[in-house]
Amino acid sequence: MESFEKSWYVLHTYSGYENRVKANIESRAQSMRMGDYIFRVVVPEETTKEVKNGKEKEVINKTFPGYVLVEMTMTDESWYVVRNTPGVTGFVGSHGAGSKPAPLLPEEINSILKSLGMNIRNVELTLSLGETIKIIEGAFAGLEGQVTEIDDEKHKLKVNVEMFGRETSTELDYDQIEQLS
Template sequence: MESFEKSWYVLHTYSGYENRVKANIESRAQSMGMGDFIFRVVVPEETEVEVKNGKEKEIVHKTFPGYVLVEMMMTDESWYVVRNTPGVTGFVGSHGAGSKPAPLLQEEINSILRSLGMSTRSVDLEVQVGDTVKIIEGAFAGLEGHVTEVDTEKEKLKVNINMFGRETSTELDFEQVDNID
C-alpha cells in the first residue's frame, strides 16, 4: 500500500536512543535523496523544573520513551530507509512480514504536537502586514482581521479584529488563519 500522502507514523526504538535515531533518519533522508518523502522527525519531550538542594534545574523527560514520530510519505523506498535506520526496531502498527504500518489519526498527531508547542501541519501562508485574513480556528473563528505583524520564525502573526466597534489585537498561529482570495 503505497501512499503519496504525508502522514505521521510511530517508530519503536531502543530506549535512550531516540535522539540518535532522529539524527540518523534526518541524515539518511538527506544523503539518500529522500527529502521529498521524509519530512519531519520528532522526539516528544517535555521540560520540568526540579528543585534539588535549593537549586532549580531543568530536566527534559521523554514523553514517549522508546518512540519517535516521523512525518513521511509511505513508499517502498522511504519505508526501507526509515525501517533500516540504526536503532529503529520497527514501526508501530505494522504486523511484520514486510507489511506497511497504519498512520496516526490526524486528531492523535494534532494533540501530541500541540502539547509539544509545535505546529500541527506545515502551513504555506503568504501574508504581509496590511493583508486581510480569515480566522478559521480558535476563539475568533469566523472573523476577519488585518495583519499588523508577521513572525515567520515562530509561525505567528498579530491580527487586529473589529469587535463591538473597537479594534482588538490578537496573536494567532499561521494554522489558525487563511488567506482571503
C-alpha cells in the same frame, strides 16, 4: 501497501537514542534525496521544573521514551530508508517480515501535536509581512489583522489586530488564519 498520502508513523528506537535517531533520519532523508517522502521527525518532549538541592531547574523529559514520530509518504524506498536507520528497531503497527505499518489515526496525532504546542494541520501558505489576513479560530476569531512576523518552521505568525482602538499583537498557528484574496 504503497500510499502517496503523507501520514504519521511511530518508530520504536533504543531508549535514550531518540534524538540521535531523529538526526539520523533527517540526515539520511537529505543525503538519499528522500525529502519529498520524509517530511517531519518529532521526538515528543515536555519540560518540567524540578527542585534539587534547593535549586529549581528545568528538566526535559521524553513523553514517549523509546519512540519517535515521523511524517512520511509510505513507499518501498522511504520505508527502507527509515527502517534501516541506525537506532531504529522497527515501526509500531508493523507485523514484521517486511510488512508496512499502519499510520496513526488523525485524532491520535492531532492530540499529540497539540499537547506539544505544534501545528496540527500542515497548512501551506505563502504569506508576506504586512499582508492582511482573517482570523478564523481562537480568541480573535472573525477579526482581520496585519502579519508582523512569520515563522515557517513552526507554522506560526504574529498578527496585529485592532481592539478597542488599540493595536494588539497575537501569535497564531497557520491553521487559525485565512488569507484574503
